[in-house]
Amino acid sequence: MPVKDKQDRILPLFEYVALDTSDKFGLRVQRDDKLRGLGVLGRGQIFSCFFEPHLKEATQLYEALISAETFDEFLELCHQARDFVNEGLYTYAVSVAVLHRPDCRGVSLPPLQEVFPDKFIPGETLNKAYYESTKIPEDEDVIHDMQETGNILDPEYKLAYYREDIGVNVHHWHWHLVYPATWRPEITGIVKDRKGELFYYMHQQMCARYDCERLSNGLPRMIPFHNFEEPMEGYSSHLVASINFMPYAFRTAGSTLQDTPECAVQDLERWRDRIIGAIQLGHVVDETGTEFPLDEETGINVLGDLIESSYDSVNREYYGSIHNWGHVLFAAIKDPDSRFQLNPGVMSDTATSLRDPIFYRWHRFIDDMLLEYKKSLPHYTKHQLGFTGVEIKSTCIRAKKTDEITTFFTKDELNISRAYNMARTGAIKIRYQHIDHEPFTYKINVFNKGSKTKEATVRIFLAPVKDELGNDIDLHTLRRLAIEMDKFKVALQPGDNVIERKSSESSVTIKDPKSLDELARGELADEHEKEFCSCGWPDHLLVPKGDEQGMKFHLFVMLTDRRMDAVGDHGKTGVCSDAVSYCGAKDQLYPDKRAMGFPFDREVDEDHLEKWLLPNMSNTIVTILHH
Structure with a gap:
């Protein structure tokens, strides 16, 4: 089948994702057994590939889609899943599958900013654009200017153009599609070479670029997040999720991390100490107590997988998942036990987390841990x-x-x-x-x-x-x-x-x-x-x-x-x-x-x-x- 025909059949999967399209695709009453157990995360909720239960369900779906024997079977599974699987989870899993199926080579993913513009455009801008469209003939284009999300009372406002840039946030989303934390080579047949090191380096470069941008705007370099009890700067994204018409939670100045039912702040501290201890000792241990040296060639890759933490983590039970759970706890500051049923903050989503100044401070903290390992290596000759x-x-x-x-x-x-x-x-x-x-x-x-x-x-x-x-x-x-x-x-x-x-x-x-x-x-x-x-x-x-x-x-x-x-x-x-x-x-x-x-x-x-x-x-x- 020509690539153009495949592209034409895949594009409708991403159109109007927030809407029910069962009539359009003729959704079967009987679902394929490969989709059994999906639908746990309800529609209208914010999907997070940092939150373990969400990622587990997304992994089940993308593995089912990748393992479909034919292109037609792959499409049929996508059509069946579309209207009962969570909107964000569905888009993530289908995107991962399209990027990795051999029969999808040459097919381009549609821009996420056109599939979910609410992840990039303030809610008030979208609302005014819609209102303006009701006053203009339906065959004419409507062009509306995006509104700003802050002012000079907040020093970090100077960097809003950078943090809220559509391209840089889409890059982060796509990187996590290419390198899913739960990628299993034995299921997919594809090994992600140096995935842990890439996790370290890509985020390290984000931090370096952010500091260069701060210096360009007369601001000091950022202070790494290092004290789990410290009060944080405030932030409001002005984003409103189209799947439930609720805003992403904002963070008031002075907020601190809070325990959630799934993860405590103390867990992050414990995992940090264990990781630093392993770096100082020069080795990590697996579940059986076997030691793996953090050598010059593979040490950074081992630590990157362990900190994320990915499927390749040496000992996930012991070293934890400090990176992912950190994102979740930052996003849950306003409603840690979900008693108010609020949307999480932007740190929960790979497509929105770069908007928040705390993202860079958090990743500089992670970078500092990995720098301790780099310090242990001999200088280049x-x-x-x-x-x-x-x-x-x-x-x-x-x-x-x-x-x-x-x-x-x-x-x-x-x-x-x-x-x-x-x-x-x-x-x-x-x-x-x-x-x-x-x-x-x-x-x-x-x-x-x-x-x-x-x-x-x-x-x-x-x-x-x-x-x-x-x-x-x-x-x-x-x-x-x-x-x-x-x-x-x-x-x-x-x-x-x-x-x-x-x-x-x-x-x-x-x-x-x-x-x-x-x-x-x-x-x-x-x-x-x-x-x-x-x-x-x-x-x-x-x-x-x-x-x-x-x-x-x-x-x-x-x-x-x-x-x-x-x-x-x-x-x-x-x-x-x-x-x-x-x-x-x-x-x-x-x-x-x-x-x-x-x-x-x-x-x-x-x-x-x-x-x-x-x-x-x-x-x-x-x-x-x-x-």
């Missing part, structure tokens, strides 16, 4: 860092001005017509603004002293020069603020080489996904072309905002020996490999043998970046200017 016979002569950024990147705000539109049946032919669109940057190109001059061609990996990072007080940031601190910008391979001919790489080719980012209308018109990737899997950092957020005076950043470039980096043929098929740095290559080995974040993932033995540089490295000061 010059042999590990070097590349014999390769020297970077110069590096620059080519844009309108050399070594200067301009950022600015631009407007975009979101069509919400496919989520709500408004009984009109004209579209209803929400106009919103987001940060963006001018296109630019890296130009790197490299000299190969050898007589043969050398295969190399180019690694590019960006890090701020000054801290919030205007002081130079030392290399020890700089490591944690370094954001990966790109990683790609090149062939170095003997003698001089000029490497040019466009910012739009970044291994970190993806371009905007195709809309539901575009997919319906057949605008999708061909079966044999690079597949678009929606996982990746949004291209418009590749560069930090900078400031109006011109904020200085280190542009760090490093070339490493591809022979030491390569992992065979894996990662070369082009399947979902457009944003490998944070998302890996779909269902293959991670296409880089080095530790994620190399060379900044470990402690260094120099205070200043310039003293640490080897000939295969370069550091250039560039400016990011915000208009």
Whole structure:
């Protein structure tokens, strides 16, 4: 069956998900036995893939959908499940299945922001857009501007454009689709390579980028969440769930974590102490008492799986699930025992949690635990860092001005017509603004002293020069603020080489996904072309905002020996490999043998970046200017 036909049959599964469509699909009275036991989480409730009972049911559904023997059987199961399974759980499970079924290759998931716009657009904006549509002829488009969710009385308001960015929240949602916490290779037949390390690195980069954004806006770097009894800053998302017309719970300033019936605050503290203890001892233990060393090669992956905690956790009963339950407890602050039947806060949902400032503080706390492990590893040697016979002569950024990147705000539109049946032919669109940057190109001059061609990996990072007080940031601190910008391979001919790489080719980012209308018109990737899997950092957020005076950043470039980096043929098929740095290559080995974040993932033995540089490295000061 052509990909276009499959796409046409899958798209209706995601339209009007909040509505009952049993008549449209002809729902059977008798359900397939594979769906027996589903429907525990009632419709109209907020689904959370952090909450263990929800995730257990979602896992049952996506495993049933993935194991369906034919594409037709898969669709039939989706149609049957749609109107009795919880709306969010259904969308999550079907999305996981579409991404992993071999017969769905080439099929693109519709943008989540068009399926559930209420996860991204304030409730008052949606309400006013609907009201406006009643006053305009039904064949005309309605375009309504998105309203702001705060004001300058809250210092964190300066970062609202970033935390509430649609692209960055969709990225987080999709990452957890590609790497479900409950993924079982023995059931699905697919191993998720270095999944625990990816969990660590992707979230670590989120924190580094958030701190760069804070410095760009004149705010201090965030204080990690570290005291489970501490009062927190307040937050209100202004989101209203369309499945029950209730707002996501807000958090008043001064709130503290509370016990829920399923998990106590003391459980989080106990799990933290056990994890820190294991790091200090240099090993973890399984249920039988067998010790597994936290070595240089696999230790970070073991800890990432354990902290999340995923199905691959070494000893879930003992080390717990500190990450997931932390999200649940933050979301339940207003109604911990559900006596008021409120919606949870945005921290419960992977598509909304990045809106809350506490998300970043929570993940910096998790990052701090993993940093303790990284501190235990020896410093990289010059042999590990070097590349014999390769020297970077110069590096620059080519844009309108050399070594200067301009950022600015631009407007975009979101069509919400496919989520709500408004009984009109004209579209209803929400106009919103987001940060963006001018296109630019890296130009790197490299000299190969050898007589043969050398295969190399180019690694590019960006890090701020000054801290919030205007002081130079030392290399020890700089490591944690370094954001990966790109990683790609090149062939170095003997003698001089000029490497040019466009910012739009970044291994970190993806371009905007195709809309539901575009997919319906057949605008999708061909079966044999690079597949678009929606996982990746949004291209418009590749560069930090900078400031109006011109904020200085280190542009760090490093070339490493591809022979030491390569992992065979894996990662070369082009399947979902457009944003490998944070998302890996779909269902293959991670296409880089080095530790994620190399060379900044470990402690260094120099205070200043310039003293640490080897000939295969370069550091250039560039400016990011915000208009």
